Amino acid sequence: MIAGDERAFAELYRRWQGPLYCFALQMTGNVSLAEEIVQETFITLMRTARNYDASRGPLRGFLYGICRNHVMRSVAVESPYLGLIEGAGENGHTMVELATSSNLLADLAAAQTVKRVRRAILSLPATYREAVVLCDLHEMTYEQAAGVLKCPVGTVRSRLHRGRDLLLAKLRNWSVPAAGVSAGAPRESEGIR
Amino acid sequence: MNCTSFREAVHEMDRDGLLDGSAYDAAVAHAQTCTRCARLLSQSRQLDASLKAMVRADSRCEPSARVYGQLLRAFREQSPIRPQRQRALGWLAAAAAMLILAGGALLVWRYRPARESAAARPAPAAAAAQSAHRSAPASPAATGPTTAAVRSESARAAQSLAVASPAKVRARKTVRRSGRAAKPDELENMADFIPLPYADDDSPLGAGELVRVRLSQSTLGLLGFPVTEDRASEPVTADLVIGQDGVARAIRFISGPAPVELVQLQTTTSYSRGAKQP
Numbered sequence: 001m002i003a004g005d006e007r008a009f010a011e012l013y014r015r016w017q018g019p020l021y022c023f024a025l026q027m028t029g030n031v032s033l034a035e036e037i038v039q040e041t042f043i044t045l046m047r048t049a050r051n052y053d054a055s056r057g058p059l060r061g062f063l064y065g066i067c068r069n070h071v072m073r074s075v076a077v078e079s080p081y082l083g084l085i086e087g088a089g090e091n092g093h094t095m096v097e098l099a100t101s102s103n104l105l106a107d108l109a110a111a112q113t114v115k116r117v118r119r120a121i122l123s124l125p126a127t128y129r130e131a132v133v134l135c136d137l138h139e140m141t142y143e144q145a146a147g148v149l150k151c152p153v154g155t156v157r158s159r160l161h162r163g164r165d166l167l168l169a170k171l172r173n174w175s176v177p178a179a180g181v182s183a184g185a186p187r188e189s190e191g192i193r
Numbered sequence: 194m195n196c197t198s199f200r201e202a203v204h205e206m207d208r209d210g211l212l213d214g215s216a217y218d219a220a221v222a223h224a225q226t227c228t229r230c231a232r233l234l235s236q237s238r239q240l241d242a243s244l245k246a247m248v249r250a251d252s253r254c255e256p257s258a259r260v261y262g263q264l265l266r267a268f269r270e271q272s273p274i275r276p277q278r279q280r281a282l283g284w285l286a287a288a289a290a291m292l293i294l295a296g297g298a299l300l301v302w303r304y305r306p307a308r309e310s311a312a313a314r315p316a317p318a319a320a321a322a323q324s325a326h327r328s329a330p331a332s333p334a335a336t337g338p339t340t341a342a343v344r345s346e347s348a349r350a351a352q353s354l355a356v357a358s359p360a361k362v363r364a365r366k367t368v369r370r371s372g373r374a375a376k377p378d379e380l381e382n383m384a385d386f387i388p389l390p391y392a393d394d395d396s397p398l399g400a401g402e403l404v405r406v407r408l409s410q411s412t413l414g415l416l417g418f419p420v421t422e423d424r425a426s427e428p429v430t431a432d433l434v435i436g437q438d439g440v441a442r443a444i445r446f447i448s449g450p451a452p453v454e455l456v457q458l459q460t461t462t463s464y465s466r467g468a469k470q471p
Binding site: 006009010013017018021022025026034035038039042043046047110111113114116117118132136137139160161164167168171172 | 201204233236237240241243244246247248250251252253254255256257259260261263264265267268269271
């Protein structure tokens with residue numbers, strides 16, 4: 001890509017546009033803002049691709065770091081309006097795609113759950129939000145998240161715990177669809193209820 | 194394990210590799226005995242399940258094709274080919290500028306002698322003669338032509354021709370004296386050539402000769418130059434241009450202590466008798 005290979009850029013975009021867009025959408029809750037962040041991320045990548053040093057970490061962390069910087073910049077600028085747009089995802093393609101599944105009732109219930117969780121995540125402070133999004137939604141280890149956030153691993157751990165506690169407090173009275181629980185809880189068979 | 198340590202471990206119970214087996218078993222054992230911690234564990238797992246559902250829901254979301262189109266345009270504009278082309282154009286422009294500067298410097302250097310000779314434009318014949326008269330050495334040694342190159346017939350012919358408006362010799366010359374190039378300060382005290390009145394030949398001089406002579410001012414009078422009576426015997430140093438036919442064509446007055454010696458003149462130009470002075 002550095003050499004100007006358009007196919008290499010297309011391949012890179014195809015590989016990473018989805019995760020980066022999800023990250024931006026989960027952090028901002030706004031489709032157009034997330035698209036703008038993805039665009040800015042790749043433009044920054046074009047300009048700073050030479051700065052990438054594979055010995056310092058995988059490309060994933062480099063890309064997420066760029067994306068996270070744009071997210072935090074956008075969050076700082078758009079924060080007065082995030083309360084107004086945080087429900088934007090409800091009318092986005094995510095909900096529509098879910099509704100096309102075969103089990104309509106289960107999908108609607110899952111959609112309701114996702115909607116509530118999404119809203120709860122968006123209401124978290126940005127520092128806790130990014131820890132939850134990276135570790136729980138993008139399945140990063142503490143070390144990987146620390147690389148993206150450029151902070152110690154212990155900080156990531158404490159922010160994640162605090163963020164999850166806040167999420168539980170916000171979602172205290174909700175009920176999870178049975179299908180979601182059985183599919184998502186890995187050790188439910190141990191009978192802790 | 195107590196409730197405090199359980200709350201610290203609950204969010205890591207289902208994460209691979211964060212809790213070792215004994216810590217996990219201790220946490221499960223504590224949750225079986227503590228209702229509050231059991232509820233917390235259940236809620237934590239429900240939260241995990243919901244987050245996974247959210248991951249599944251978001252797994253297919255992508256930015257619109259418009260984003261890719263704009264990025265592709267930006268990529269083509271920022272392609273390294275463009276800077277390379279700009280760099281090549283920059284080098285080309287620098288090379289062109291260097292060539293222009295070098296050409297200009299060459300022209301200035303090439304035509305500098307011409308400008309210097311133009312600065313010492315020929316004065317009218319009378320003024321040149323007067324200048325030579327003023328600067329001529331006051332040695333009473335020679336009172337007549339000391340060189341056979343100036344012929345008596347030339348002097349006689351000069352009497353019959355007017356010298357009212359002699360044309361200036363416009364010659365770009367290379368003077369060599371004793372095998373070396375003449376220095377500028379050696380040329381500065383030389384006046385321009387003045388055609389002799391009888392030299393009515395418009396043909397090129399070809400390989401003419403330059404002969405330095407010492408003349409008395411009375412001889413200059415014979416050539417038509419104004420001479421004062423009281424200084425008629427004072428000698429004047431001058432260069433004579435002798436054509437291939439042996440006829441003296443032009444004269445140049447020398448001021449200062451120039452030695453009397455033969456000077457070769459290489460010239461390809463001619464002078465016209467009817468030419469006007471600038």
